[in-house]
Amino acid sequence: MSLFTLQHQDAHSQARAGILQTAHGQIETPIFMPVGTQGTVKSLNAFQLHQIGSQIILGNTYHLYLRPGIDTFLSSQGLHKFQNWNKPILTDSGGFQVFSLQKIRKITEEGVSFQSHIDGSKHFFSPRSVMNIQRHIGADIMMAFDECTPYPCDYAYAKQSLKKTHRWLDECIQDNVANQPLYGYEQLFFPIVQGSVFADLRKESCLYVAEKNQVGYAIGGLSVGEDEQTMYEMTNLCCEHLPTNKPRYLMGVGTPKNILNCIELGIDMFDCVMPTRNGRNGMLFTTQGIINITNQKWKNDFSPIDEGLTNAPLSLHYSKSYLRHLFMSNELLALQIASMQNLAFYLHLVKQARIQIVNNNFSSWKTNILDIITQRL
RNA sequence: GAGGUCGUAGCUCAGUUGGUAGAGCAUCGGAUUGUGGUUCCGAAUGUCGUGGGUUCGAUCCCCAUCGUCCUCC
Numbered sequence: 302m303s304l305f306t307l308q309h310q311d312a313h314s315q316a317r318a319g320i321l322q323t324a325h326g327q328i329e330t331p332i333f334m335p336v337g338t339q340g341t342v343k344s345l346n347a348f349q350l351h352q353i354g355s356q357i358i359l360g361n362t363y364h365l366y367l368r369p370g371i372d373t374f375l376s377s378q379g380l381h382k383f384q385n386w387n388k389p390i391l392t393d394s395g396g397f398q399v400f401s402l403q404k405i406r407k408i409t410e411e412g413v414s415f416q417s418h419i420d421g422s423k424h425f426f427s428p429r430s431v432m433n434i435q436r437h438i439g440a441d442i443m444m445a446f447d448e449c450t451p452y453p454c455d456y457a458y459a460k461q462s463l464k465k466t467h468r469w470l471d472e473c474i475q476d477n478v479a480n481q482p483l484y485g486y487e488q489l490f491f492p493i494v495q496g497s498v499f500a501d502l503r504k505e506s507c508l509y510v511a512e513k514n515q516v517g518y519a520i521g522g523l524s525v526g527e528d529e530q531t532m533y534e535m536t537n538l539c540c541e542h543l544p545t546n547k548p549r550y551l552m553g554v555g556t557p558k559n560i561l562n563c564i565e566l567g568i569d570m571f572d573c574v575m576p577t578r579n580g581r582n583g584m585l586f587t588t589q590g591i592i593n594i595t596n597q598k599w600k601n602d603f604s605p606i607d608e609g610l611t612n613a614p615l616s617l618h619y620s621k622s623y624l625r626h627l628f629m630s631n632e633l634l635a636l637q638i639a640s641m642q643n644l645a646f647y648l649h650l651v652k653q654a655r656i657q658i659v660n661n662n663f664s665s666w667k668t669n670i671l672d673i674i675t676q677r678l
Numbered sequence: 679g680a681g682g683u684c685g686u687a688g689c690u691c692a693g694u695u696g697g698u699a700g701a702g703c704a705u706c707g708g709a710u711u712g713u714g715g716u717u718c719c720g721a722a723u724g725u726c727g728u729g730g731g732u733u734c735g736a737u738c739c740c741c742a743u744c745g746u747c748c749u750c751c
Binding site: 344361394395521523553581 | 710
């Protein structure tokens with residue numbers, strides 16, 4: 302029996318609704334996953350994450366390995382107990398971090414040596430060591446150790462990089478088969494498709510990972526600087542070549558518009574730092590449109606931050622004027638209210654998308670809602 | 679009363695051996711896509727205390743004046 306159940310296929314697009322079973326509960330797709338890099342979704346506690354309807358959150362192998370380190374997770378019996386989160390956790394493998402810290406890394410065929418951004422200490426990641434770390438963290442979904450191909454890059458580099466990512470994938474799977482989970486529950490494993498913006502490489506990668514017969518698959522290396530249309534083309538291509546009965550996770554994407562458009566192409570899972578990072582800088586995603594809350598025009602606007610969100614109580618009870626004041630004063634509460642607003646909005650959006658898919662009305666709903674939520678207020 | 683000091687952007691201060699001025703902060707606007715925890719980029723703003731004088735030209739030199747702070751009587 303598969304852990305992923307495709308419940309409904311939209312009649313007019315590739316959008317789907319499904320359910321993914323994990324050791325810490327099920328996830329209704331399409332879903333957005335809040336990013337909690339260092340064992341915390343910045344500025345929010347577990348109660349607030351439950352309140353806004355988070356079904357699963359992310360952790361990051363690179364960051365958690367460097368601090369607090371795997372011994373802490375062994376002692377605490379995993380990240381769930383450590384951070385008081387009893388729902389699913391997905392860990393990014395750290396491939397993205399290792400490759401984004403370009404000045405202090407060295408890639409070999411075996412893995413990547415790099416220096417800690419915290420204290421400069423030297424470390425080495427290989428497919429097997431990254432799997433070992435993710436076992437210690439105890440993630441419900443572990444990600445393959447890949448190279449997030451930089452953009453732009455030429456065909457030759459992309460091809461060579463893809464080859465390495467595929468070889469590393471095989472090592473990850475061998476390691477996963479050879480080792481048991483540490484905390485008595487099953488950990489799923491998602492391979493990652495690469496191939497930059499080259500159609501034949503993307504297709505080759507999809508076919509390669511699909512053969513591994515895992516529970517789900519991720520698409521990486523997109524939204525790294527290529528234009529939006531190219532990102533959609535590559536996403537569409539991958540959806541055409543990945544199995545229809547497995548969840549598809551588009552890594553690191555994106556804006557509300559990106560997410561709705563990619564749901565329409567057949568993507569089931571998303572994560573992105575945008576709602577939290579941009580929120581901390583005063584950009585709010587609301588059911589009425591996009592707000593820069595630090596703009597002077599909100600100074601005397603005492604209306605609620607967003608009356609259209611039932612899952613964000615802070616946004617009902619605090620005014621735009623007050624939130625602007627908190628930002629202008631560099632008060633910590635500003636970060637919490639803004640992060641909660643944006644994550645609640647993202648989760649509300651994908652929840653509505655799911656309802657519209659089940660009703661076979663996704664595309665027309667998407668067109669209408671995008672007009673509203675992408676306008677700048 | 680005497681001597682000295684300092685008056686430059688909203689704030690704190692640079693600066694020009696005379697060619698009508700800059701920085702930080704604040705303000706205003708933009709960016710942010712598998713998070714290196716307050717980031718990055720851009721913009722606006724001054725009759726350089728006031729009034730005279732010298733000079734082709736003064737924020738700068740000279741005189742007066744107002745205000746500031748200090749010292750002395």
